[in-house]
Amino acid sequence: MDAIWWKTAAEEPVLDVAEFAPCDVAIVGGGYTGLSTALHCAQAGLSAHVLEAEAVGFGGSGRNVGLVNAGLWLPPSKLVKALGDRGEAFLAEFSDGPARVFDLIERHQIRCEARREGTIHAAHAASGMTDLRGRFQEWQRRGAPVRLLDAGEAAELTGTRAFAGGLLDARAGTVNPMGYARGLARVARAQGAKVSTGVRVTGLRRDGGGWLVQTAQGAVQARAVVLAANAYSDALWPGLARCWSDIHFMQIATEPLGDRAAHILPGGQGLWDTGMIMRSLRRDAEGRVILGTMGRDLGRVSRAWAARLLRRWFPELGEVGIERVWHGCIAMTPDHLPRILELDAGVYAPIGYNGRGITTGTLFGAALARVLAGEDPATLPLPLTRPEPVRFKPVQQRFHDLAFALKQLT
Numbered sequence: 001m002d003a004i005w006w007k008t009a010a011e012e013p014v015l016d017v018a019e020f021a022p023c024d025v026a027i028v029g030g031g032y033t034g035l036s037t038a039l040h041c042a043q044a045g046l047s048a049h050v051l052e053a054e055a056v057g058f059g060g061s062g063r064n065v066g067l068v069n070a071g072l073w074l075p076p077s078k079l080v081k082a083l084g085d086r087g088e089a090f091l092a093e094f095s096d097g098p099a100r101v102f103d104l105i106e107r108h109q110i111r112c113e114a115r116r117e118g119t120i121h122a123a124h125a126a127s128g129m130t131d132l133r134g135r136f137q138e139w140q141r142r143g144a145p146v147r148l149l150d151a152g153e154a155a156e157l158t159g160t161r162a163f164a165g166g167l168l169d170a171r172a173g174t175v176n177p178m179g180y181a182r183g184l185a186r187v188a189r190a191q192g193a194k195v196s197t198g199v200r201v202t203g204l205r206r207d208g209g210g211w212l213v214q215t216a217q218g219a220v221q222a223r224a225v226v227l228a229a230n231a232y233s234d235a236l237w238p239g240l241a242r243c244w245s246d247i248h249f250m251q252i253a254t255e256p257l258g259d260r261a262a263h264i265l266p267g268g269q270g271l272w273d274t275g276m277i278m279r280s281l282r283r284d285a286e287g288r289v290i291l292g293t294m295g296r297d298l299g300r301v302s303r304a305w306a307a308r309l310l311r312r313w314f315p316e317l318g319e320v321g322i323e324r325v326w327h328g329c330i331a332m333t334p335d336h337l338p339r340i341l342e343l344d345a346g347v348y349a350p351i352g353y354n355g356r357g358i359t360t361g362t363l364f365g366a367a368l369a370r371v372l373a374g375e376d377p378a379t380l381p382l383p384l385t386r387p388e389p390v391r392f393k394p395v396q397q398r399f400h401d402l403a404f405a406l407k408q409l410t
C-alpha cells in the first residue's frame, strides 16, 4: 500500500545500515521528528544515529497530504488558553513554522516540489464559515497574512463550486512529503549523522549513565534516546501508544491529468475542509489530483467514494483513472495538543501532532537537539511531560473506524 509519494519523490531512498558505534543520541524512527533531531544534533556537534525499522518516511512522513501549515489544529485563542504562559511564544514559533521548513528546504536544496503559495481551509458548508471567520479574525489581529474567501473566490481558487468559502493562509504551502523526508535524511547524513534503515529497535536497557539500544543486528550505546516513532510506535515502550487515538486518513491519486486538471487549485495551494470528517485536495507536480478523507483504504469502496466525489466536484473531468490508494495513521490527542514526553532520564518521545507533523516534527526535532546539546529544557516549545493514557481508546477507535467507513459509502 505505497503512497504515490514513494514513487514520485525525487530524493533517493536511504538503503543502508551504518556502523553500530557508541553515540550521543540514538533516534528510533526515520520520519520528520527523528531526521530533524539527527540533523540538528549533527549541526550542534553531537553524534546521532537514526534507527528506522522499515524505510525513511515509512510512517506518516511518507504518506501525508503535504500541507505545510502554520499554527496547530486549534485556533490561536484556544491554543494560547491551553498553554498558558507559553502560549504566545509557542504560537509565534509555529506561525513561522512553514518559513522555517521552506528555508531549510531552500538552504539544502531538498527536491520535494516545495510550493509557497499558501493553503486553503475550505468551508464544507455555510456552517463552516463561522469557524473560519473566527480563525481569520484571530490571525488577522496577530498580523498573519490570511484572507477570507467568499464562495465565488473559493470557486475561482479551487476549481469547484463545492465550498461555501475559505480561509487562504499565505504563510503555508505544500511539499512532496516523502521528498522532504528523504531530503532531510540526505542532509542529516551529509552533516555527519548516521541513518540506518531496515533496523527495528527491539529493546532499551539502562547502561551506566546512558542506554543500550537493542536491535536484531546488534546494539548501540547512547547517552540519550529520542523515540520518534509517534503514531507508528510498536510495543517498544509499553503504554506509549495509549497516549493518543489512531486516526486513519486515506488518499487516492488519479492518473496524471495534464491540462484537463489545470483549473483545479490553479494557484498551487493545497486544501482541507471544515467537515467533521475532514477531506483534502491538492495536485502534485505531475498533474495528478489527490483527494483524501479520514478513514482507511477500503479498496473498492474507497475507489468508488473518490470517483463519486470527483464527479461531484469536477464533473467536467469525465472518466478519470485512479492510480493509487493508500492510508496512514495520525496520532490525535484528546486536547489536540502535541506533547514532548520524558519517559525516563534521557529518553524523550515527541508525539501527537494531530495531523500537523511537517512543521511540528521539524521544529520539535530542532528544539530537542538544542536541549540534548545542553540547553535548558525550559527553552522547548512545550514543557516536558509524562505519558497520560487516552481513556477508552479501543472504544473510540472502533467508533471512528465505523463512522469513517460509513461516510465513504455516501
Ligand SMILES: Cc1cc2nc3c(=O)[nH]c(=O)nc-3n(C[C@H](O)[C@H](O)[C@H](O)COP(=O)(O)OP(=O)(O)OC[C@H]3O[C@@H](n4cnc5c(N)ncnc54)[C@H](O)[C@@H]3O)c2cc1C
Pocket: 028, 029, 030, 031, 032, 033, 034, 035, 051, 052, 053, 054, 055, 056, 057, 058, 059, 060, 061, 062, 063, 064, 065, 066, 067, 068, 069, 199, 200, 201, 202, 228, 229, 230, 231, 232, 233, 234, 236, 248, 249, 250, 327, 328, 329, 330, 353, 354, 355, 356, 357, 358, 359, 361
Ligand atoms: C494520511 C496522513 C495525512 C497527513 N497530512 C498531513 C499534512 O498534510 N500536513 C502535516 O503537517 N502533517 C500531516 N500528517 C501528519 C504527519 O504526517 C505526521 O505528524 C508526521 O509525519 C510524524 O512524523 P514523525 O517523524 O514523528 O513520525 P513518522 O513519520 O510516523 O515516523 C515514525 C517512524 O518510526 C518507525 N518505527 C516505529 N517503531 C520502530 C522501532 N521499534 N524501531 C525503529 N523504527 C521504528 C516507523 O517505521 C516510522 O517510519 C498526516 C499524517 C497522515 C498519516
